[in-house]
Amino acid sequence: MHFDLADLRLFIHIAESPSLTQGARRAHLSPAAASARIKALEGQLDSRLLYRDSRGVELTPAGHKLLQHARLIMRQVDYLKSEFTTYGADNAGHIRIFANTTAVTEFLPEVLAGFLVERPGVTVDLQERLSRDIVRGVLDGTTDLGIIAGPLEVSGLQAIHFSTDRLVLAVPEGHPLAGEKSVTLSQTLAYPHISLHEGSTLLTFLRDEVEKLGQKLSLRIQVSSFEASCRMIEAGVGIGIIPESAAQRHSRTMRLATVQLDEPWAVRERRILARDLNALPGILLALIERLTGRPVAQET
Template sequence: MHLDLTDLRLFIHIAEAPSLTQGAKRAFISPAAASVRIKALEAQLNCHLLYRGSKGVELTDAGQRLLKHARLIMRQIGYLKTEFAEYGTDSSGHIRIFANTTAVTEFLPEVLAGFLAKNPGVTVDLQERLSRDIVRGVQEGATDIGIIAGPVAAKDLQVLHFSTDRLVLVVPKGHVLDTGEPLKLRDALAFHHVGLQEGSTLQEFMREQAEKLGEHLTWRIQVTSFESICRMVEAGVGIGVIPESAATRHSRTMALSIVQLDELWAVRERSILVRQLEALPGCIRALISILRPEAIDIHSMPSSGG
């Protein structure tokens, strides 16, 4: 079997369009030529990859499997090109990161600012994703690394723990829940909550915890950051669940009280997810070494290209 990289790249474009015409346009070939290439690829693999319809195309089960492998192959080709673009250096390349809400809003901006300032040849694509999408993205090669909080059920990935945080409840000073004693989530469900916007990982996580109790959270308002949550809480709009690191920082300048949650799930282990650490380009390993210095010595481990 001989798979052409041009065909794999075309197939990815079509799958992501999802239209043969649009995919062909992205690949800079005619729709007719694209159709011939896809039919030849299907013949080589002896299976149908696409359902063709008037509104576009849809992947078959075989097409879904090929898309996963094609993305991994093209990602590895990208690594190879990056490594040899400036042989022997870790100061150039492109890094794609899928991360949860806390990582995107709390600590990654500062970490990436320092990293990018020291490595002007590196670019980063940072996307906030739900936990399940982060895991799947690393598995399928849609992202180079994932940053997640909580347990990870993925035996085919390397999980590098790098810090621990807790979820806590923030309430206004003097609130009825401001007793100095830990409480259960159930005790807080009777009050209006201030939370993050729909689609955030923390928002989805808290909704799941309430549903496990047979209850639901009543959102008074949903905002875009932990700082905004704290300002709303300080103003008496409601109460909110946020990471303790953010709560501690904002409580220094706002009239807030931090209430510990007596829940096992409140302890959040932060982890970096990768498929194979040793196969990553030097620039990605360099970033991981900043997030988790004990996880990797980029100078002593074998390089994937230089």
């Protein structure tokens, strides 16, 4: 059985697009040419890969299976190309990272800035995703690396612990909870909360925990960053649960008080996820070492 890499990449484009026409456009082919290639691929595999109708295309069970393998194959091809670039294995290539809200907004921008300045041949696609989608993305090859925090099952992946943070309650100075040594999540629900945007990892996590309590999370306003959250909290609009690292940084310039959360999930271990560290190209290993501050070999 012979697979053409161009056909596999075309299939990925179509699978990730709402229609065959748009997928063909991404592959710089006409719809007719793309359709003929997909039919030929189906013939090789003796399996139907797509359901086609007026609304677009949908993957069959066989199509889902091929998509997973195709992504992994093309990812390895990209790794191979990056290893044989004129910049050198550690200085060129494209990296895709799925990460949680705190990573995307707090520490990754600074880490990636220094990393990219030193390596002009590197490009990065950083996407904020929910924790379960991060794990799934690493497993199926949609992303090179994942960054998560907190307890989460990562069976089938290699995980590298690289730092620890905790969630705390941020309140304005003089707030009724400001004098407490610690509070439970349930105690905070008597007050309106300031939250990150819809779809953020932290908001999704907190809603799940509140649902377990059989209570309701009252949102006063949703904002795009922890800095904006802290400004709202300082002004007395509401209270918010945020990473301690963010609370400490913003409390230097804002009138905030922080209260420890008496919850088992408040302490959050940050981990880097990869399918197989030994299979990663030099550029990805270099980034992991930048994040952890130690050679990857110590973790394998």
